[in-house]
Amino acid sequence: MSGGAIVLEEEVGRFDGAKVGMLIFLGAETMLFAGFVAAFVVFRLGAPVWPPPLQPRLPVGVTAVSTAVLLLSGYTMWRALRAARDGDRAGLGRSLALTGLLGATFLAVQGFEWARLLTFGLTAPSGIYGGTFYTLVGAHAVHVLGALVWLSIILMGTRSGPSATPNQSRVPVFGMYWYFVVGLWPILYTLVYLA
Amino acid sequence: MLGRRAVAVVIAGWALFPLEARACSVCIGWTGGADGGYYWSALLLTLLPFAVVMVVGAWVRRALRREAPADAPGRTEPS
Numbered sequence: 001m002s003g004g005a006i007v008l009e010e011e012v013g014r015f016d017g018a019k020v021g022m023l024i025f026l027g028a029e030t031m032l033f034a035g036f037v038a039a040f041v042v043f044r045l046g047a048p049v050w051p052p053p054l055q056p057r058l059p060v061g062v063t064a065v066s067t068a069v070l071l072l073s074g075y076t077m078w079r080a081l082r083a084a085r086d087g088d089r090a091g092l093g094r095s096l097a098l099t100g101l102l103g104a105t106f107l108a109v110q111g112f113e114w115a116r117l118l119t120f121g122l123t124a125p126s127g128i129y130g131g132t133f134y135t136l137v138g139a140h141a142v143h144v145l146g147a148l149v150w151l152s153i154i155l156m157g158t159r160s161g162p163s164a165t166p167n168q169s170r171v172p173v174f175g176m177y178w179y180f181v182v183g184l185w186p187i188l189y190t191l192v193y194l195a
Numbered sequence: 196m197l198g199r200r201a202v203a204v205v206i207a208g209w210a211l212f213p214l215e216a217r218a219c220s221v222c223i224g225w226t227g228g229a230d231g232g233y234y235w236s237a238l239l240l241t242l243l244p245f246a247v248v249m250v251v252g253a254w255v256r257r258a259l260r261r262e263a264p265a266d267a268p269g270r271t272e273p274s
Contacts, residue, residue, distance in 0.1 A: 016258070023254055027247035034243050038236035045232030 018173045026180050029143070033184060036139060040132045040191060047128065055129050056120035059113050060193050066109040067189050070144075073102035074182040077175055084171045092171070093158045099178065100151045107144050110137070136188055143181050150174055 044050055051057065076099040083091030114134075124134040154174055 020251070020255055020258075023251050027251055030247055031240075031243060034240055038240050041236050042232045 018170060019176065022173045022176045026176065029180065033139065036136050037191060040136055043128045043132055052127060052129050056117055056122050058193050062109060062113060063189060063193055066106045067185060069102050070106040070182055070185050073099045074179060076102060077178045081172060081175045089158065093155065096151060096155050096158065100148055100155065103144055103148050107141060110141050133192060136192055140185060140188055147178055147181050
């Protein structure tokens with residue numbers, strides 16, 4: 001490709017070391033969250049009553065909406081990847097910005113919920129309920145935050161300069177991470193909020 | 196031959212019915228659902244690394260296979 005078109009390493013069939021690295025990293029992340037989930041399941045099934053008495057109930061409805069927002073960001077990420085593959089710089093920037101906006105919205109809603117829960121007395125040291133909740137949901141939020149920082153760096157690269165940058169060529173790798181973060185949340189939501 | 200089979204049966208029995216594993220210090224006194232939670236969690240954490248390695252391996256294998264024809268000798272790039 002030439003003439004300012006975006007050159008990406010998304011060519012089908014190309015062996016990309018960065019993707020393998022990300023895949024291995026995501027494997028480690030999967031194990032991390034599996035450990036958290038396993039601990040939650042042990043405590044959850046071990047408790048005679050869940051949630052424990054005198055503990056605030058989690059906001060299922062609001063979180064369902066933020067879950068939908070995060071899932072929507074998965075779709076915009078898919079559009080971004082398609083735009084990157086087609087060399088559509090404007091579409092790539094637009095879709096990535098929208099993805100970031102949706103991710104930030106999800107994070108803001110989560111933060112608002114946490115602030116409310118804290119005022120109701122649900123803190124991490126308050127017991128198993130609060131401890132497992134903040135560990136699971138907090139770990140995921142940290143991952144979303146990290147993804148947003150990475151996305152900002154990519155976006156800055158997308159909007160500056162006429163040609164492709166190394167950051168832009170890593171959009172598919174970022175996409176893998178974003179899909180992981182998005183795909184993980186419904187599992188955590190079902191476990192923590194609905195089960 | 197019989198000896199090997201007997202050893203295999205013993206190993207399989209030990210693996211499928213891990214009573215020793217349930218005797219951990221954390222689980223003493225836990226009954227009913229807690230045992231189930233511990234069992235399924237242990238099973239998840241035991242099997243997941245294998246699943247992760249298999250997924251990564253399958254992905255790398257697929258990528259290498261797809262790449263192979265492109266590098267095959269005698270193939271010319273389209274102009």
